[in-house]
Amino acid sequence: MFEATISGLRVYPVKSLGGVELSESAVEKRGLKHDRRWMLVDEDGVFLSQRSDPRLALFRVEIAETGLRLSSPFGDPLLVPYEPSGSMRMVKVWRTDCESVQVCADLDEWFSDHLERSCSLVYMPDSSKRATNPEYTLDGDIVGFADAYPILVIGESSLADLNEKLKTPLPMNRFRPNIIVRESGAFAEDDWRSLSIGDLKLRYAKNCGRCSITTIDQETGEAGVEPLRTLAGYRLSAQSVQFGAYFVPEDEGWIRVGQPMQCGGRG
Helix, strand or coil: CEEEEEEEEEECCECCCCCEEECEEEEECCEECCCCCEEEECCCCEECCCCCCHHHHHCEEEECCCEEEEEECCEEEEEEECCCCCCEEEEEECCEEEEEEECCHHHHHHHHHHHCCCCEEEECCCCCCEECCCCCCCCCCEECCCCCCCEEEEEHHHHHHHHCCCCCCCCHHHCCCCEEEECCCCCHHHHCCEEEECCEEEEEEEEEECCHHHHECCCCCCECCCCHHHHCCCCEECCEEEEEEEEEECCCEEEECCCEEEEECCC
């Protein structure tokens, strides 16, 4: 058993939009509270992401008392209610279909105008249960609108190892983690099979295969070739670049920055 420390917590309330740094967070079965509970979809209900439209990185999100406050370089900010009461619709994230709530027509118009395409903002209510990939998780494990699993963990040392190999160092926001850890070796998260944070326990699912979003500057929306080009030289496994590890909550609780974390390795 190895002890590390939580050095950062981040959520991404609207899938593929800007992240929010937190000092503490509730952890639910789907992951950190508010994480990827909202999502933009096209006319067919298929999710939108920075992979197809890097401009999504330019939208900023704040967690306010009565809802999410959204802003962008393209227009005035708007408030998104925490529990919208619109009509239900089916939406698709990769190969999974799930129920969602249409938030409101004004927000659909706001995003459609800014992105110059027809799209809608939807919310995943508590009643919607999207299962994780059963190949790596257990029956009853659920996730919000994240690509696959509830919580992504990355060590600061892993990023430091990568940055030593890059001409221009990259910030952690390129990798969109939920929990950032210090006092662990580079890529130590590859070998962790359980995490204990106070009374909360997280179970390992799989390492994270990285996509083109990591090449998008989260401040400008501009895309390049790094870090995937460099990572492919030493972090390629099963034709996928690996960086970070996914975990699933065994229960619910609270976590905070500065909290110690017990990391259990391979049996």
